[in-house]
Amino acid sequence: MALLEIKNLHVALEDGTPIVKGVDLTVNTNEKHAIMGPNGSGKSTLAYALMGHPSYEITEGEILLDGTDVAELGADERAQRGLFLAFQYPHAIPGVTVTSFLRSAINAKRKAANGGEDDPIAVKQFRIDVLAAMEHLKVPRELAQRYLNDGFSGGEKKRVEILQMAMLKPRIAVLDETDSGLDIDALRVVANGVNELVGPEMGAIVITHYQRILNYILPDYVHVFVDGRIVASGGAELAQKLEAEGYEAFIPAGVGGESA
Amino acid sequence: MSRAELIERYQAIPLPTKSEEHWRFTDLTGFDPDSYTAAGDAPASLAATMLEIDASGMAAVGEAGITIEHAPEGIRFELLTDEHPLLGTLVGHSEKFAAHNAAMWEHGLLVHVPKGAVVEKPIYIRVTNAIEGGSLFWRLLIVAEAQSEFTVIEEYASASAELSGYSNAVVEIIVEEGARVEYVSVQNLSQSTWHFASHHATVGRDAELDWVAGGFGSGGGKVWIQNDLAGQGATSRVTGAYFVDNEQKLDYDTFQEHIAPNTTSDFAFKGVLRDTASAVWRGMIRVEKGAQKTNAYQENRNLLLSKTAHADSIPGLEILANDVRCTHGATLSQVDREQLFYAMARGLSRQEAERLIVRGFFQDVLDRIDLEPVRTALAAALEARIPQA
Ligand SMILES: Nc1ncnc2c1ncn2[C@@H]1O[C@H](COP(=O)(O)OP(=O)(O)OP(=O)(O)O)[C@@H](O)[C@H]1O
Numbered sequence: 001m002a003l004l005e006i007k008n009l010h011v012a013l014e015d016g017t018p019i020v021k022g023v024d025l026t027v028n029t030n031e032k033h034a035i036m037g038p039n040g041s042g043k044s045t046l047a048y049a050l051m052g053h054p055s056y057e058i059t060e061g062e063i064l065l066d067g068t069d070v071a072e073l074g075a076d077e078r079a080q081r082g083l084f085l086a087f088q089y090p091h092a093i094p095g096v097t098v099t100s101f102l103r104s105a106i107n108a109k110r111k112a113a114n115g116g117e118d119d120p121i122a123v124k125q126f127r128i129d130v131l132a133a134m135e136h137l138k139v140p141r142e143l144a145q146r147y148l149n150d151g152f153s154g155g156e157k158k159r160v161e162i163l164q165m166a167m168l169k170p171r172i173a174v175l176d177e178t179d180s181g182l183d184i185d186a187l188r189v190v191a192n193g194v195n196e197l198v199g200p201e202m203g204a205i206v207i208t209h210y211q212r213i214l215n216y217i218l219p220d221y222v223h224v225f226v227d228g229r230i231v232a233s234g235g236a237e238l239a240q241k242l243e244a245e246g247y248e249a250f251i252p253a254g255v256g257g258e259s260a
Numbered sequence: 261m262s263r264a265e266l267i268e269r270y271q272a273i274p275l276p277t278k279s280e281e282h283w284r285f286t287d288l289t290g291f292d293p294d295s296y297t298a299a300g301d302a303p304a305s306l307a308a309t310m311l312e313i314d315a316s317g318m319a320a321v322g323e324a325g326i327t328i329e330h331a332p333e334g335i336r337f338e339l340l341t342d343e344h345p346l347l348g349t350l351v352g353h354s355e356k357f358a359a360h361n362a363a364m365w366e367h368g369l370l371v372h373v374p375k376g377a378v379v380e381k382p383i384y385i386r387v388t389n390a391i392e393g394g395s396l397f398w399r400l401l402i403v404a405e406a407q408s409e410f411t412v413i414e415e416y417a418s419a420s421a422e423l424s425g426y427s428n429a430v431v432e433i434i435v436e437e438g439a440r441v442e443y444v445s446v447q448n449l450s451q452s453t454w455h456f457a458s459h460h461a462t463v464g465r466d467a468e469l470d471w472v473a474g475g476f477g478s479g480g481g482k483v484w485i486q487n488d489l490a491g492q493g494a495t496s497r498v499t500g501a502y503f504v505d506n507e508q509k510l511d512y513d514t515f516q517e518h519i520a521p522n523t524t525s526d527f528a529f530k531g532v533l534r535d536t537a538s539a540v541w542r543g544m545i546r547v548e549k550g551a552q553k554t555n556a557y558q559e560n561r562n563l564l565l566s567k568t569a570h571a572d573s574i575p576g577l578e579i580l581a582n583d584v585r586c587t588h589g590a591t592l593s594q595v596d597r598e599q600l601f602y603a604m605a606r607g608l609s610r611q612e613a614e615r616l617i618v619r620g621f622f623q624d625v626l627d628r629i630d631l632e633p634v635r636t637a638l639a640a641a642l643e644a645r646i647p648q649a
């Protein structure tokens with residue numbers, strides 16, 4: 001059984017405007033998938049819909065996680081089942097430190113794994129884990145006690161997204177333009193973070209505009225996303241072709257995509 | 261004035277109505293302060309406390325009287341008498357409920373700390389309404405002589421969550437030259453209790469008053485908070501945090517009165533409301549003619565957890581001096597659904613996510629509280645008040 005299977009997924013905005021128009025995609029552990037597509041083509045909408053954002057309505061299709069349709073579940077339950085979204089634009093939660101947010105998230109996951117009964121992580125263990133993960137991902141120490149994403153630079157936000165991923169150990173991670181806004185060093189650290197986690201326990205979908213991160217992540221599959229659909233799929237070489245030629249060749253006649 | 265005259269005085273003042281500016285948002289229809297029994301012989305029973313405090317002195321106040329459980333060394337911590345010369349010097353009897361208190365109070369306490377005395381641990385006073393349909397008139401007088409330093413924590417509670425009652429409090433605080441006083445007043449009465457309180461402090465030269473007001477209980481009423489910056493270099497800081505739900509109505513009416521030059525006042529109130537609860541905050545800063553170089557700040561921020569909750573903020577400035585700095589701010593917001601989604605995408609249930617956001621909302625007011633045990637206790641009290649997941 002596939003880990004994540006997206007079948008004929010259609011997603012519309014609250015006003016009914018269709019954005020995602022029939023996506024089929026299967027992702028297994030040990031796999032890295034890249035999704036590349038023009039601005040406004042619906043990549044983030046797909047990511048949000050996978051995660052269960054209430055503003056996006058699934059009008060057709062299925063999202064199967066381990067064979068179970070999660071399309072009706074809330075974001076919390078999807079996360080508890082191992083879905084993770086690294087946000088393109090992470091939100092700030094003033095007054096809540098990175099550490100305390102992480103602890104709440106970990107405890108929520110542990111609670112779900114414990115049949116709904118609280119099973120909080122020992123404070124000491126948590127501290128050890130956070131410090132190790134921060135060190136490993138080169139997240140500056142002082143970010144731990146700052147309020148989550150509150151006044152963080154673009155790059156700091158992205159690093160903290162990856163920190164959360166590393167701590168929560170999801171089974172499917174969707175990284176929505178995590179590479180944008182990262183300096184070269186951070187890019188390497190983030191790519192390494194993804195590479196280390198992808199394996200028998202995790203598969204990943206990396207949404208990006210740039211070949212650059214793919215040089216480090218080396219995707220197994222590259223999908224070209226245009227106007228709400230995957231219009232081409234291939235191996236890593238497809239990304240190079242895109243980088244050289246742009247999306248022009250993939251935009252079907254009659255579609256006024258923003259990059260057309 | 262004799263008690264008989266005070267009763268007459270009280271009776272002569274009509275119950276405030278919404279046509280009066282200060283009562284515009286607080287409706288007393290259906291409330292009859294005289295329908296509550298003023299006396300009773302309930303023991304000064306203890307309600308479950310919201311605060312876990314290691315205190316130097318402790319008193320329990322109820323309808324039947326006051327029990328001083330232990331008094332701190334070196335200060336006066338004793339029953340207040342009608343004859344005290346400072347009684348009523350800050351809160352008079354021109355307002356209906358202050359007049360009712362002046363006429364009716366039986367049990368009061370005096371906390372008088374002599375010059376230069378430092379009381380390390382807080383003094384803790386618990387005021388408990390325990391009689392069904394009863395009224396409790398509580399009176400506190402705090403005198404901080406020059407250079408003294410101490411903390412008074414006052415907690416209002418009901419013996420049971422269902423108790424209906426009437427709580428009427430008057431607190432007068434005199435902070436003399438160079439003294440440093442922390443005053444914490446946490447109100448967690450039952451939701452069928454009316455609570456009216458007048459808290460009035462005067463702060464002398466180079467003295468500091470640091471005040472924390474917590475509002476969690478009661479159904480309706482009004483709390484007046486006035487600080488007079490009476491001596492040069494005086495500072496007062498009032499930090500308010502409230503959380504109300506169901507049909508609770510809170511009303512804070514604050515007054516920062518700058519009389520002397522070079523004085524600072526800083527009032528910040530933050531509240532979270534859910535269900536059909538409502539809150540009114542009215543804040544007036546007045547800078548008198550002679551109070552040059554005043555620095556005054558006030559803010560009120562409300563977070564609404566439901567569409568039917570409601571909050572009004574009415575800031576006000578009245579500036580008679582020309583070299584002053586006065587700022588104020590008020591905001592009304594709802595839990596941001598993107599924040600909620602972000603937290604839920606990390607596995608937190610909707611309620612857990614909401615709790616986290618609410619906790620975050622209160623964090624900066626908690627950060628204002630210097631005294632660690634008070635901060636911890638108030639954080640715990642807030643935590644207890646936020647509905648459990
Ligand atoms: N909440 C929303 N309200 C209105 N329009 C929206 C909303 N979310 C997405 N859209 C619209 O849907 C389309 C797809 O947006 P989406 O963010 O999914 O694109 P994207 O492929 O991620 O683009 P980018 O590469 O710029 O991140 C855009 O036209 C966008 O304006």
Ligand SMILES: [Mg+2]
Pocket residue numbers: 043044045088176177
């Ligand atoms: Mg996007």
